[in-house]
Amino acid sequence: MLPGGGDGNARSGEAGRAASAPGPRVAAPLPVANTAAGAQCLSSLGQSGVRFDPLPDQYRAQGCSTLGTVQVHALRGDSGDLGISNIGPVTCPVSAAFAAWARFGVDRAARQIMGSPLAGIQTMGSYACRDVAGTGRRSAHATAAAIDIGGFVLADGRRISVLTGWNGTPQEREFLRTVQRSACRRFNTVLGPDYNAAHHDHLHVEGVTDGNSYCR
Numbered sequence: 001m002l003p004g005g006g007d008g009n010a011r012s013g014e015a016g017r018a019a020s021a022p023g024p025r026v027a028a029p030l031p032v033a034n035t036a037a038g039a040q041c042l043s044s045l046g047q048s049g050v051r052f053d054p055l056p057d058q059y060r061a062q063g064c065s066t067l068g069t070v071q072v073h074a075l076r077g078d079s080g081d082l083g084i085s086n087i088g089p090v091t092c093p094v095s096a097a098f099a100a101w102a103r104f105g106v107d108r109a110a111r112q113i114m115g116s117p118l119a120g121i122q123t124m125g126s127y128a129c130r131d132v133a134g135t136g137r138r139s140a141h142a143t144a145a146a147i148d149i150g151g152f153v154l155a156d157g158r159r160i161s162v163l164t165g166w167n168g169t170p171q172e173r174e175f176l177r178t179v180q181r182s183a184c185r186r187f188n189t190v191l192g193p194d195y196n197a198a199h200h201d202h203l204h205v206e207g208v209t210d211g212n213s214y215c216r
């Protein structure tokens with residue numbers, strides 16, 4: 001989380017849909033599969049073994065929306081499901097990048113560097129209706145295109161947090177820097193403890209890379 005951000009899940013932010021036309025009530029907005037690209041993303045996410053539900057599109061507060069998002073329940077590693085905690089709506093493309101990173105970046109780095117498979121990823125949230133700290137610009141969290149990652153749980157029970165592991169044991173330091181580098185090959189923006197004090201306890205990953213990631 002960035003300072004001053006809060007956990008602003010604007011669930012009450014139904015502004016913009018209040019003035020619906022009279023007539024039969026529509027149960028819910030269409031889910032993300034109502035576009036070809038959205039349907040393709042959901043299909044490939046399902047084929048990757050991720051367990052998730054598509055979420056209805058919602059415009060929330062000013063500059064804040066969850067369009068084309070999913071709720072991920074479990075990721076997939078090389079040898080089974082990976083847990084995921086504290087995550088909310090995330091756009092399908094970012095969810096797909098996250099799932100591929102978890103398996104091919106994090107799980108394999110855990111085996112090679114920490115000597116244990118990955119069991120799960122502890123996030124510090126995804127959607128939040130807020131600005132980038134210190135600016136008047138909406139954060140990527142405001143459109144559910146970013147995830148904050150606080151730590152990793154290994155199958156042997158160890159937990160590697162960004163907060164203590166970034167300057168922790170040589171193994172922990174290598175593991176966290178390796179998974180950050182691999183995130184830079186999948187996400188458009190990756191920010192960690194070396195970027196600024198606001199990121200001392202998490203990795204912020206945002207968007208899908210176009211080959212020119214901003215990685216600090």
Ligand SMILES: [Zn+2]
Binds near residue numbers: 001141147
């Ligand atoms: Zn963030």
